[in-house]
Amino acid sequence: MKATATANANIALVKYWGKRSSDRILPQNGSISMTCDGMATKTTVEFSEQPEHTVMINDEEFKKDEKDIHGHIDRICRMAGIRKHAKVVSESNFPVAAGLASSASGFAALTVATCAAAGLKLSPRELSILTRQGSGSACRSIFGGFVEWHRGQRDDGSDSYAEEIKDKNHWPEFRMIATIVESKKKPVSSRGGMAQTVATCPYYKDWLATVDEDLKNMKEAIEERDFEKVGGIAEFNALKMHATMITTKPSIIYWIPATMEIIHAVRQMREEEIQAYFTMDAGPNVKVLCQERDVKEISMQLAELEGVANTILCKPGDGAKIVSEHLF
Ligand code: DP6
Numbered sequence: 001m002k003a004t005a006t007a008n009a010n011i012a013l014v015k016y017w018g019k020r021s022s023d024r025i026l027p028q029n030g031s032i033s034m035t036c037d038g039m040a041t042k043t044t045v046e047f048s049e050q051p052e053h054t055v056m057i058n059d060e061e062f063k064k065d066e067k068d069i070h071g072h073i074d075r076i077c078r079m080a081g082i083r084k085h086a087k088v089v090s091e092s093n094f095p096v097a098a099g100l101a102s103s104a105s106g107f108a109a110l111t112v113a114t115c116a117a118a119g120l121k122l123s124p125r126e127l128s129i130l131t132r133q134g135s136g137s138a139c140r141s142i143f144g145g146f147v148e149w150h151r152g153q154r155d156d157g158s159d160s161y162a163e164e165i166k167d168k169n170h171w172p173e174f175r176m177i178a179t180i181v182e183s184k185k186k187p188v189s190s191r192g193g194m195a196q197t198v199a200t201c202p203y204y205k206d207w208l209a210t211v212d213e214d215l216k217n218m219k220e221a222i223e224e225r226d227f228e229k230v231g232g233i234a235e236f237n238a239l240k241m242h243a244t245m246i247t248t249k250p251s252i253i254y255w256i257p258a259t260m261e262i263i264h265a266v267r268q269m270r271e272e273e274i275q276a277y278f279t280m281d282a283g284p285n286v287k288v289l290c291q292e293r294d295v296k297e298i299s300m301q302l303a304e305l306e307g308v309a310n311t312i313l314c315k316p317g318d319g320a321k322i323v324s325e326h327l328f
Pocket of ligand 1: 143
């Protein structure tokens with residue numbers, strides 16, 4: 001009744017922004033991501049007679065927050081018919097507090113390890129549906145390479161799952177450089193931010209009206225390995241998402257001066273014929289999309305910017321998997 005899994009974070013190239021059901025975590029729109037080798041979480045789960053679930057994340061006891069880890073473990077226990085409690089220890093190789101999609105790799109690794117420890121044998125699609133109920137974007141981290149999360153139509157969520165578009169070997173030269181900027185203020189969570197956007201943004205319907213086109217074009221661009229097309233769609237899609245955030249009430253502005261500094265630097269790089277594009281999620285960090293041949297030059301230019309504290313380099317990575325080495 002013990003198992004360990006690893007999962008990589010993922011970065012959305014077409015964003016998930018808004019829910020049609022918060023109970024089952026069903027999205028208003030489909031999304032596409034790249035699973036990121038270089039940003040991983042490893043989680044060991046053991047069931048025993050202990051009186052309650054215990055969760056340690058990066059050597060700290062997890063305190064209950066809006067992402068209900070305990071509730072997610074309970075969900076899996078109910079499916080497996082288990083009355084025992086779980087000891088969970090989890091470690092990420094990137095700073096969790098930096099707002100870098102930690103819940104995606106975290107919930108994917110947790111779901112895969114907990115199911116294995118509980119003796120629950122699920123298909124990758126079933127694992128994706130189950131992971132989605134912990135945190136939406138995490139359902140994409142079950143798969144490697146380039147991944148699409150289908151919106152689905154049904155109220156029970158049985159058709160809202162992720163699926164691999166292309167595996168990591170399809171485009172080994174693709175890179176994402178995550179910049180970590182200095183930020184004192186804790187941003188509004190993605191969960192709270194998207195709920196507020198759906199409820200109050202007058203342009204939310206306009207966002208939704210454009211996403212299907214982005215999904216179609218992004219799939220074509222990935223298929224063709226057309227970097228400029230992928231970058232262009234991803235950058236504009238992120239700007240459209242941020243436009244809906246900025247125009248909610250009260251307005252959510254994740255950008256800080258360092259965010260703008262990086263955005264302008266990336267646009268300047270393109271003026272100099274360096275193929276670089278940016279995307280951003282619910283936080284001030286900017287992720288720079290590029291190709292292997294330009295990594296050195298782009299990293300050098302990013303390192304010179306005042307607001308950039310650190311960078312993490314990622315390439316297309318594997319989906320979540322069971323590993324034999326436990327954390328305890
Ligand atoms: C901006 O998956 O963290 O990163 O489903 O409420 O757990 P919950 O939200 P979460 O939202 C991620 C939003 C995003 C875009 C994306 O990853 O697609």
